[in-house]
Amino acid sequence: MLEDNLNKDPSDALKAAFRRHASGVAVITATAQDGSPVGFTATSMTSLGSNPPLVTFNVSRGSSAWPTISNTTHLALHMLGAGNYGLAQKMAEDRTKRFLDSDWEFSEFGLPVFKDVTAVLFVKVREFHHVEQNAVFIGDVVSGKLGAEDKALLYNQRAYFTPADTAL
Amino acid sequence: MLEDNLNKDPSDALKAAFRRHASGVAVITATAQDGSPVGFTATSMTSLGSNPPLVTFNVSRGSSAWPTISNTTHLALHMLGAGNYGLAQKMAEDRTKRFLDSDWEFSEFGLPVFKDVTAVLFVKVREFHHVEQNAVFIGDVVSGKLGAEDKALLYNQRAYFTPADTAL
Numbered sequence: 001m002l003e004d005n006l007n008k009d010p011s012d013a014l015k016a017a018f019r020r021h022a023s024g025v026a027v028i029t030a031t032a033q034d035g036s037p038v039g040f041t042a043t044s045m046t047s048l049g050s051n052p053p054l055v056t057f058n059v060s061r062g063s064s065a066w067p068t069i070s071n072t073t074h075l076a077l078h079m080l081g082a083g084n085y086g087l088a089q090k091m092a093e094d095r096t097k098r099f100l101d102s103d104w105e106f107s108e109f110g111l112p113v114f115k116d117v118t119a120v121l122f123v124k125v126r127e128f129h130h131v132e133q134n135a136v137f138i139g140d141v142v143s144g145k146l147g148a149e150d151k152a153l154l155y156n157q158r159a160y161f162t163p164a165d166t167a168l
Numbered sequence: 169m170l171e172d173n174l175n176k177d178p179s180d181a182l183k184a185a186f187r188r189h190a191s192g193v194a195v196i197t198a199t200a201q202d203g204s205p206v207g208f209t210a211t212s213m214t215s216l217g218s219n220p221p222l223v224t225f226n227v228s229r230g231s232s233a234w235p236t237i238s239n240t241t242h243l244a245l246h247m248l249g250a251g252n253y254g255l256a257q258k259m260a261e262d263r264t265k266r267f268l269d270s271d272w273e274f275s276e277f278g279l280p281v282f283k284d285v286t287a288v289l290f291v292k293v294r295e296f297h298h299v300e301q302n303a304v305f306i307g308d309v310v311s312g313k314l315g316a317e318d319k320a321l322l323y324n325q326r327a328y329f330t331p332a333d334t335a336l
Contacts, residue, residue, distance in 0.1 A: 001283055002313040013312030014221035017287035021247045022320040022331060023214065024190040044214040046191065048226045049302045053182035056226060056304060058216045079189045085336045115169055119185035129297050131306055134217045136224060138299050144181030145170040152190040153336075156320045160336045163190060163322060163329035168253045 022156040027078040027091045028057065029104075029112045030069045037099045037112035038068040041092040043155045045077060053141035055123055061133050064095050070128055074109040075139060079119040081150025082162045087114060088153060089160075108143065118147050190324040195246040195259045196225065197272075197280045198237045205267045205280035206236040209260040211323045213245060221309035223291055229301050232263050238296055242277040243307060247287040249318025250330045255282060256321060257328075276311065286315050 029039035040063065048054035055077060059066065069075060080088055091098050099112065107113035108122050123139035151162035197207035208231065216222035223245060227234065237243060248256055259266050267280065275281035276290050291307035319330035 002281070002285070002288060002315045005314050010309040010311060011218045011221045013289060014215060014218050014223070014309045016314060017245075017247050017289050017312050018215050020249070020286040020314075020317075020320055021194070021213070022190065022192040022322040024324075026189070044216075044224075045189070046212040046214065046226060047182060047186050048212075048299060048304065049228060050179045050182050052300060053179045054299060054302065055182065056212075056224075058214060058224060060217060077185075079185050081188070082336065113170070117170070118188040120170060121181060121185050126299075129304070131216060131222060131294075132220060134222065136216065136297070136304055136306070138304070141178040141182045143178060144185050146173050146184060146188075147170045149188075152188060152324045154190040154322060154324075154331060156192075156322075156331050157335075161331035162336065163324050164332045167325075167327035167329055168250065168321075 019157055022154050025080045025088050025153040025155050025160070027080060027087060027114060027117070029076045029078070030065070030072045031110050031112060032068040033071065037104070038065050039091055039098055039112060040065045041088050048138065055121065055139055055141060057137050059135050059137060061130070061135050073125055074111060075123050075125065076111040076113050077121045077123055078114055078117040080153040081118040082153055083150050084117055084153055085160055116147060118150050120145050187325055190322050193248045193256050193321040193323050193328070194225070195248060195255060195282060195285070197244045197246070198233070198240045199278050199280060200236045201239065205272070206233050207259055207266055207280060208233045209256050216306065223289065223307055223309060225305050227303050227305060229298070229303050241293055242279060243291050243293065244279040244281050245289045245291055246282050246285040248321040249286040250321055251318050252285055252321055253328055284315060286318050288313050
């Protein structure tokens with residue numbers, strides 16, 4: 001049964017509820033105007049219909065990637081598998097260390113692409129819809145590539161998981 | 169390594185890539201102007217920052233729930249656990265059978281609330297941002313309730329799962 005235990009502060013209510021929600025893990029990359037690669041881990045990437053093929057994700061306009069992604073025409077959206085656990089952590093930590101390894105290369109549209117992910121989508125920016133200090137990204141899928149199959153990487157209760165071996 | 173196998177059709181690229189992405193499962197409900205409960209299963213619900221506490225989800229403007237949710241002031245967003253597997257299926261199938269059981273009741277803001285979920289958030293509608301025949305919902309969390317703890321319900325590869333027993 002539901003308990004009236006989240007009424008005191010709506011911000012705490014959001015955090016407590018979403019801790020119980022699972023989300024897929026993605027890495028989003030772009031190329032800055034000086035040619036350097038930029039990217040970050042995101043847990044809000046989702047589809048916005050397939051005809052036309054549209055994707056969304058949410059981002060803080062205070063994030064280090066914001067100046068780049070809000071001034072580019074294309075982004076690369078990477079789907080992560082269990083084998084990308086380290087990549088997910090790396091792309092959420094010190095931003096000066098995110099592109100030091102040789103696990104990526106410049107690819108379509110001059111975008112930095114991590115090579116061992118389960119899939120990548122190349123997306124044309126349609127708009128960033130501003131909401132408070134955040135933005136909802138809306139973009140058109142242009143093309144994509146599939147990598148090796150792997151269990152999906154997901155985030156739940158402040159930790160990374162894969163789905164259980166068998167479906168319900 | 170990535171293969172150039174999704175370039176032919178961007179809609180197919182989106183579908184193939186998102187099949188490999190995991191998503192949390194939610195049920196979203198509202199009350200129609202005639203007082204009847206309306207709801208559906210959603211796999212696109214995500215947080216848009218916690219200060220202020222905002223949530224988003226994506227919806228087709230052709231869906232059966234659209235006339236109701238686009239004309240209401242509040243929605244209830246339910247986080248689902250493994251025990252809500254049947255609820256997730258029911259709320260994605262025949263819409264005339266979604267509220268026949270006694271697993272829900274009218275609650276805050278006159279909203280239909282399913283009682284055995286892991287959490288529910290009461291959300292004030294801020295806007296539906298239209299994109300093609302779809303819409304991105306943006307709303308403010310007003311309050312919430314926690315239910316019993318349960319493993320999160322997630323959707324991946326066209327099936328329902330829970331996270332594995334142990335984190336990575």
